[in-house]
Amino acid sequence: RFVDLPAGTYSARVHPHGSRVDTIALDGENTQQIELLLAGWGYIIQSDTIDSRAQSDETARRVQHQPGNVAVRPPDDDEWAQRAERTVKQSRVRCAVAGYKSLPVYAYSGEWRSETVETGSALALGEFACEIDVAGCPDDECTVTVQGVVDDEGEPVALTAYVPLNRSAIPFVRFTRQSISARGRAAQSVLDGQVISEMEPGQIATVVLTDQQGNRRQQPTTKGGSFEFAYLEAGLYALVVLGHETTTQIADLALDGQNRVTVELRIPRPMPEPPEAAADGNGVIVGIIPSGEGKLAWLVDSVGNERSAELDADDQVRFDQLPADVYTLNVEGGYKEANLRIQGDKGMEVYFA
Structure with a gap:
């Protein structure tokens, strides 16, 4: 809140990582309210209402923080009072991390810890959602932790x-990453795809x-690539x-801040070293067939002499001393x-082939 400002036109921005609002007109007496976005990770707790007592829980509570970290805001006196009035204790917590699947998620309180689940495992709740069983939590609150997220420099x-x-509704924690464009608007484009390889x-x-x-972000693939x-x-x-x-780069992918682009990144099969000539001057022939392990191969010379062998675990067969x-x-x-x-x-x- 800025007070006692003289008449004029102002700009406001979040420094160093946030949005900006220009041409804020003040006449010396009026009040202007603006919204600014802080870049980085934050979370919202929403509630899936299950009875009428939960209506005050329907409004999401947003927690802001410094870039790269998530701050936990302790409850104020009113929240403690509301908690004391409610006796319903939830046995489930729902969680989603926008844009991320297969991240480990768990809840804990003191020495108690829940089973670990993965984001994207509860598709009925959303593409990136999961559900944590907190029935064994001894307290009326817990801390939900998500692992596997890295920042633009690859740091966790x-x-x-x-x-x-102790609410009469199921808590739903939604982690989101706010990216601020040069125009001060949240960016919404998505770049997804599949890594195809013989791993x-x-x-x-x-x-x-x-x-x-030149800013970099990196992310592990799911087990499906x-x-x-x-x-x-x-x-x-x-x-x-x-x-x-060298073999997988795709450049010049154009995003407009709203679109979704899907690509395939193919890792080619590593080529074996070319066969070397035998030391005694005789030749070598190597045959390669993908998924050919165990197949019988035979080599026939110009007069009908035949040699045979099976393809090995590397899908190769080798005839030397030729x-x-x-x-x-x-x-x-x-x-x-x-x-x-x-x-x-x-x-x-x-x-x-």
Whole structure:
């Protein structure tokens, strides 16, 4: 609140990370009320009403904080009085983190701690929602903690919320990240997609988002390979999978502050080293078939001599000590490659798609 201001036109802004309002006209006597947004993470506690006594809970309570941290606001005297009047204790707490799935969430109070659940596990409540069982909490309040969120520099951000339980409605904690655009409006674009690769099932990749100012955000994929960056302002963005920068980068993704763009990031199958010629001067032929482990392969030279072997766990079969000749490579399942010419000191690789 600013008081005793002379007549004039003013601007107000949140420094250093927040919105700005210009051309605030004062005549020396009037009062102007404005709304400013603070960039960073915060939370709202809403209530799913289950009886008439919960009507005073229907209004969400917003908690603001310094960028990068979530401040817990202790209840005031009125809230303590309201708590004393209510005897209903909730056995569930609902939670959502806007734009994030598969983040670990749990509640605790003193030495008690709930089972860990993941955001996005309660789709009936919302795309990013989960529900925590707090029936065992010995107190009338608990703290909800979300792990796995990182800031623009890749540093972990602790998301916590103080949640009263002795209400006649189920608390619903909603964590949101406020991003402020150059025009002072909250950014609402979403950039999501899928990382497609031949990684082991359940293996998690890390996706890095870079804006046109060079600011970076990174996020682990879900076990299914999906990712989502939400609340993005208008501009050009680039995506890349960490550790696969050369082969997965997608640049110049245009967002207007409101749209949603979906992409696929493909990690190519690593190519094996080309076979080396045998030390004694004989040649080598290597055959590769995706998912071909255990298939029978046979190599036939120009006069009908045949050698056979099975594809190994790397989906490869290798025939070495080959004299100069023209060969035909056959693999169970109808695969065939003819006219493979070995000069006696050369290696050759055949890749069946």
